[in-house]
Amino acid sequence: MKFLVTGGAGFIGGNFVHYMVNKYPEDMIVNLDKLTYAGNLETCKPVEDKPNYKFVKGDIADREFIFDLFEKEHFDVVVNFAAESHVDRSIEDPEIFVKTNVMGTTTLLDACVKYGIKRYHQVSTDEVYGDLPLDRPDLFFTEETPLHTSSPYSSAKASADLFVLAYHRTYGLPVTISRCSNNYGPYHFPEKLIPLIISRALNDETIPVYGTGENVRDWLHVYDHCTAIDLIVRNGREGEVYNVGGHNERTNLQVVKTVLKALNKPESLITFVEDRKGHDRRYAIDPTKLETELGWQPKYTFDTGIPMTIQWYLDNKEWWENIISGEYQNYFEKMYVEKGRAEK
Numbered sequence: 322m323k324f325l326v327t328g329g330a331g332f333i334g335g336n337f338v339h340y341m342v343n344k345y346p347e348d349m350i351v352n353l354d355k356l357t358y359a360g361n362l363e364t365c366k367p368v369e370d371k372p373n374y375k376f377v378k379g380d381i382a383d384r385e386f387i388f389d390l391f392e393k394e395h396f397d398v399v400v401n402f403a404a405e406s407h408v409d410r411s412i413e414d415p416e417i418f419v420k421t422n423v424m425g426t427t428t429l430l431d432a433c434v435k436y437g438i439k440r441y442h443q444v445s446t447d448e449v450y451g452d453l454p455l456d457r458p459d460l461f462f463t464e465e466t467p468l469h470t471s472s473p474y475s476s477a478k479a480s481a482d483l484f485v486l487a488y489h490r491t492y493g494l495p496v497t498i499s500r501c502s503n504n505y506g507p508y509h510f511p512e513k514l515i516p517l518i519i520s521r522a523l524n525d526e527t528i529p530v531y532g533t534g535e536n537v538r539d540w541l542h543v544y545d546h547c548t549a550i551d552l553i554v555r556n557g558r559e560g561e562v563y564n565v566g567g568h569n570e571r572t573n574l575q576v577v578k579t580v581l582k583a584l585n586k587p588e589s590l591i592t593f594v595e596d597r598k599g600h601d602r603r604y605a606i607d608p609t610k611l612e613t614e615l616g617w618q619p620k621y622t623f624d625t626g627i628p629m630t631i632q633w634y635l636d637n638k639e640w641w642e643n644i645i646s647g648e649y650q651n652y653f654e655k656m657y658v659e660k661g662r663a664e665k
């Protein structure tokens with residue numbers, strides 16, 4: 322089978338490309354990525370010489386380019402990871418989130434209808450469900466939880482989900498959607514919480530914790546997200562949504578303290594800073610449908626996945642040091658230094 326994987330130079334898409342290229346040598350994986358600030362060809366290095374892998378630079382929202390690509394390549398399956406993915410950036414500048422996350426998705430969907438793609442998979446997020454209260458640990462997001470978004474990012478992702486489901490109902494496109502909780506693992510861009518803590522702590526820099534640090538996220542190792550998508554793409558029922566998560570809820574403060582302890586760094590690095598606007602309180606996934614219908618089980622817990630991830634960042638300093646020494650500095654200046662969240 323020939324797969325188009327979009328956003329494969331980013332964090333999760335990159336891990337998925339590695340997983341697929343190595344697990345299925347008989348399948349062809351075409352990685353399409355615009356190489357925005359978040360895309361990094363260094364992430365693709367481990368597979369770039371494999372015969373079943375090819376990289377194409379391009380924008381999923383560029384209609385002419387996408388239709389030309391589909392005309393030439395005859396894809397069987399499309400897995401769409403490409404997106405603007407950072408909530409804080411969406412609060413500063415929502416427009417590109419609409420362009421890439423919504424219009425990019427509809428462009429791909431149109432091409433899939435025209436070229437009779439056998440399966441379109443949309444990589445979505447638990448953030449489309451909004452948040453849960455902190456004092457109701459009995460509540461979880463199921464696939465039936467209403468969409469109730471908080472940020473421009475999650476609103477754009479929810480809009481895309483609605484288009485995906487509409488293309489199934491209206492045009493009969495064979496689609497599936499996965500909605501996963503927070504991922505962590507190798508190749509995670511250091512603007513996101515866990516790699517931000519690791520990279521800053523290793524440099525003895527302050528760790529900015531938004532608000533009180535009591536917000537809860539449900540952490541899943543990226544490898545387990547990849548196995549879930551693989552199962553859904555191959556065996557999931559058309560038109561269905563599958564939640565992905567492994568019941569690893571932690572407050573942000575617990576996450577920060579765990580990483581600092583593992584790195585043997587002092588908690589005095591923690592600095593409480595102005596809260597994120599509209600900050601979601603708690604995410605928690607109920608993955609029962611994926612487990613019972615498709616037999617998915619995560620391989621890692623937070624306690625086994627975090628030390629491995631820290632070790633990866635220690636072993637691959639060049640990968641993240643190249644990022645934080647480049648254009649990322651302008652982002653950090655604007656989002657942290659100018660807002661009084663951290664010193665230079």
Ligand code: NAD
Binds near residue numbers: 332358421504
């Ligand atoms: P990321 O920001 O690390 O990577 C996104 C990739 O998409 C980058 O390589 C970027 O260059 C590429 N891209 C952006 N705009 C593009 C465009 N217009 N055309 C082609 N490529 C483009 O993101 P990530 O964290 O790997 O997330 C991947 C997907 O998974 C996203 O759709 C996100 O919503 C979803 N998701 C992420 C998480 C998480 O915890 N990170 C959890 C659930 C779902």
Ligand code: DAU
Binds near residue numbers: 407531
């Ligand atoms: O739940 C899935 C989502 O997880 C994905 O859809 C998003 O693409 C992904 O970025 C992630 O969103 P979050 O906003 O949860 O992740 P982030 O790493 O930005 O923040 C995690 C928590 O940590 C959140 O409560 C905000 C807080 N935080 C974050 C940063 C960057 C801090 O306290 N300080 C920080 O400097």
